[in-house]
Amino acid sequence: MVEVRLRVNGTAREIDVEPQVSLLDALRERLGMTGTKKGCDQGACGACTVLADGERICSCLALAVQYDGREITTIEGVDHPLQAAFTEHDGFQCGYCTPGQICSAIGMLAEHKAGAPSAVTEELDGDGAELTDDEIRERMSGNLCRCGAYNGIVDAVREVAGP
Amino acid sequence: MRPFAYVSARDVESAVEAVAEHPGARFLGGGTNLVDLMREGVERPRTVVDISRLPLTGIEELPDGGLRIGALVRNSRLAADPLVRSRCPVLAQAVLNGASGQLRNMATVGGNLLQRTRCPYFYDTASRCNKREPGAGCDAMEGFSRSAAVLGTSGECIAAHPSDMCVALAALDAVVEVRSVRGTRRVPFGELHRLPGGTPHIETALDGDELITAVELPPLPLAARSRYRKVRDRASYAFALVSVAAALEVRDGAVADVRLALGGVGAKPWRAHEAEALLRGAPAVEESFRRAADAEFAAAEGRSAPTGMPDSRRAADADGQGARAGNEFKIELGRRTVVAVLRRLADEGSGA
Structure with a gap:
């Protein structure tokens, strides 16, 4: 067992975990925070996306022991205009991927604001690409939605990103 | 686990x-x-x-104008770095074309160099795989080969190397710094990955106790005019069927210098030396690009049998070299992608 200290949504938490326990399982099974979802458990679907010190990661491929001392934000700690926008624009049907979509979009908007390029950014040495629908789709491609609510998701993200 | x-x-x-x-x-x-x-x-x-x-997270300019990238630099940080974006756009583009935003925030440069194949038979522990279990056999040979390599394969293994970043590093003549209890050594990128041959489970020239500490890029002004193009089954978040990393300098209508590497088609990140040799000094026109691409893929094509013949009856089976029925489309797709990238570099310049 290894002692791991996390700040989860602003609250200090201490847990003893085996080294093989993922951050996702630590959140869900040890801390009882089931808002973060387990989809593929292999980094392919994005349902488990959380923010670590503000950066989006797949918590299923993260070992909890590697995140000792870090600030973790899960959907339970999110209060963001994206949530209302997803409701407004039908950005989900069953809702299973939504916590990951919201956390991913928050991280993505921060990356874009910091000037990070994407695979569809034409001017790599420019000041930063406008967040077009193509840019949103590329930057959010790590989050799958089996219900196919992608158009609503793009609408919601575009609205919150603003002009 | x-x-x-x-x-x-x-x-x-x-x-x-x-x-x-x-x-x-x-x-x-x-x-x-x-x-x-x-x-x-x-x-x-x-x-x-x-x-x-470990504090291996810096990206620094070297006195000679090259770049030193710490092994624990995250993929997202590498791709966003202003020096990388302006001096070697092919590297930033290659990284951005790999995985997803979440995974690029986690994945490191050193780990990317050592990532293992995505061959489905390697992952499926119920299948035979010489890479996973030496001597077990290879179920990919007569199986689903869409993701498999067409260059550098052997009778033991046809798995493709999955990395995008490595394709750019192969083109840029990178050098890998490794550390162990025996000291520090530097490995030229072209010698880092091994072809499968009879030992597909041995994938690199590194010993098991050697730690990659940095990747260095030599000064290469040519790299400012470079780009990466990836062709895949989805528009985003999929491994390459074919990818091309290229840098091109044209002077007086002729190819003054060129760097070319391929992904998705090779058993290792594939530096296209043969194509480069044909291109240097040649007129910078589509015909030259096509001839160079043909030469590079000749080894993949030579043994392929007519489409439709079962994999098990193909000449390629004898020694595992060349394309299979399930992936011979990569030969023409690869040629066309090479030509398209070189043409765009000749016409417009870099991805930056």
């Missing part, structure tokens, strides 16, 4: 000592490949040495 002993390394010395002391131990960086393989039972280390807190 099988239980393992966990060691969090404080510094590079203690990391390489810990791995040297525990045979079969593995270094853990971002975890995006190793954790997945451990969960699948493909990797079964008894000890994991966590190197993710």
Whole structure:
């Protein structure tokens, strides 16, 4: 067992975990925070996306022991205009991927604001690409939605990103 | 996942000592490949040495104008770096074309160099795989070969190398710095990955206790005019069927210098030396690009039988070299992608 200290949504938490326990399982099974979802458990679907010190990661491929001392934000700690926008624009049907979509979009908007390029950014040495629908789709491609609510998701993200 | 002993390394010395002391131990960086393989039972280390807190996170300019990239620089940070974006756009583009935003925030440069194939038979522990279990056989040979390589394969293994970043590094003549209890050494990128031959389980020239500490890019003004193009089954978040990293300098209508590397088609990140040799000095026109691409893919094509013949009856079976029925489309797709990237570089310049 290894002692791991996390700040989860602003609250200090201490847990003893085996080294093989993922951050996702630590959140869900040890801390009882089931808002973060387990989809593929292999980094392919994005349902488990959380923010670590503000950066989006797949918590299923993260070992909890590697995140000792870090600030973790899960959907339970999110209060963001994206949530209302997803409701407004039908950005989900069953809702299973939504916590990951919201956390991913928050991280993505921060990356874009910091000037990070994407695979569809034409001017790599420019000041930063406008967040077009193509840019949103590329930057959010790590989050799958089996219900196919992608158009609503793009609408919601575009609205919150603003002009 | 099988239980393992966990060691969090404080510094590079203690990391390489810990791995040297525990045979079969593995270094853990971002975890995006190793954790997945451990969960699948493909990797079964008894000890994991966590190197993710080591201070190998810098991107610096070297006195000679080259770049030094720490092994623990995250993929997202590498792709966003202003020096990387302006001096070698092909590298930023290659990284941005790999994985997803979440995974690029986790994955490290060192780990990307050592990521393992995505061949479905390697992942499926119920299948035969010489890479996973030496001598077991290869179910990919007569199986689903869409993702498999067409260049550098052997009768033992036809798995493709999955990395995008490595394709750009192959084109840029990168040098990899590695450290162990025996000291520090530098490995030219072209010598880092091994072809499968009769030992597909041995994938690199590194010993198991050697830690990648940095990647260095020599000064290469040509790299400012470079780009990466990836062709895949989805528009985003999929491994390459074919990818091309290229840098091109045209003077007086002729190719003054060129760097060319291929992904998705090779058993290792594939530097296209043959094509480069044909291109240097040739007129910078489509005909030259096509001839160079043809030459590079000749080894893949020579043995292929007519489409429709079962894989098991194809000449390629004899020694595993060349394309199979399920992936021979990569030959023409690869040629056309090479031509398209060179044409765009000749017409418009770089991706930056």
